[in-house]
Amino acid sequence: MKAKFIVFEGPDRSGKSTQANLLSDYLSQREADVLLTREPGGDDVAERIRRLVLDPAHKVSPMAELLLYEASRAQHTQQKIIPALEAGKTVICERYTMSSCAYQGYGRGIDMDIINKLNDIATLNLKPDLTLVLLMSDKYFTERGEYLFSDRLEREDEAFRHKMRKGYREIAAKTANAVIIDADKPVAEIHKTVLRELSNYAILDGE
Ligand SMILES: Nc1ncnc2c1ncn2[C@@H]1O[C@H](COP(=O)(O)OP(=O)(O)OP(=O)(O)O)[C@@H](O)[C@H]1O
Ligand SMILES: [Mg+2]
Structure with missing residues (x-):
């Protein structure tokens, strides 16, 4: 399996961490060298930026929010994801550029061209080989976790x-x-679907 960049996306509590962990375990058992990460990804600078955005004590304007997320993304992508891919690792990441399109674009009404441009700048144009978007009905939002x-x-x-x-x-x-x-x-069924999509995208050999 060649080093690939796989992203899990979706609204809060849609099961990204659950599926990212299952996939990471599955690939690691097949002896793939895997980096499992999530924005802001444990990078100190990126973490601090993120904490600032999410602190309920602050009133952050939509554009400031976008720029802070993009700053955090630039740090995480350039310090962590790109070096891992260059070292031949398969990278599994929870949340990436699509989160800003959804939250800051659809959610806060910022022009999508601006968001796309900032996403490209922050990531040095690095695009995922596959983005798995988990979407669940709203009734599960309060039930899960x-x-x-x-x-x-x-x-x-x-x-x-x-x-x-x-x-x-x-x-x-x-x-x-x-x-x-x-x-x-159910979790196991989604995991199977994830593996099937990896095969469809030639990330896994179909076995
Ligand atoms: N398919 C599923 N069916 C039922 N419960 C699930 C399913 N997937 C995940 N859960 C449960 O729902 C909760 C949220 O899952 P998880 O943390 O994986 O979501 P997430 O998308 O990573 O959330 P966040 O956006 O907060 O990071 C957890 O308690 C998890 O055990
Ligand atoms: Mg999560």
Whole structure:
């Protein structure tokens, strides 16, 4: 298996971490050299920026929010993802450029051309080989996991979450190498679908 860049996307609590971990374990067992990461990815600078954005004590304007996320993304992509790919690792990342299109574009109404441009600048144009977009019905939002109002973005209401799902659906349809996965399904079934998509995209040999 060649070094590939695989991204999990989707609204809050849609199962990204669950599936990213399962895929990482699966690939590691097949002796792939895997880096499992998520924005902001443990990078100190990127983490601090992210903490600033998510702190409920701050009122962050939509454009400031976008620029802070892009700064964090630039740091994480350039310090962590690109070096790993260059070292031959397969990178699995939770959240990437599509999150800004959904949250700052559809959610906050910032012009998508601006977001796309900033995404390209922040990532040095690095595009995923496959983006797996997990979309679940809203009824699972409160059922899954602890309903902790942990940060500012999670406090958004149902209408906002509806906008997010619509956004992700429309963005995924326009994005190369992106697929939507029904995240209402059980964990094991979604994992199988993920593996099937990796085969479809020639990331896994079909076995
Ligand atoms: N397919 C599923 N069916 C039922 N519960 C699930 C499923 N996938 C994940 N969960 C549960 O839902 C919760 C959220 O899952 P997870 O943390 O993987 O989502 P996430 O997309 O990474 O969330 P966040 O956006 O907060 O990082 C967890 O408690 C997890 O165990
Ligand atoms: Mg997660």
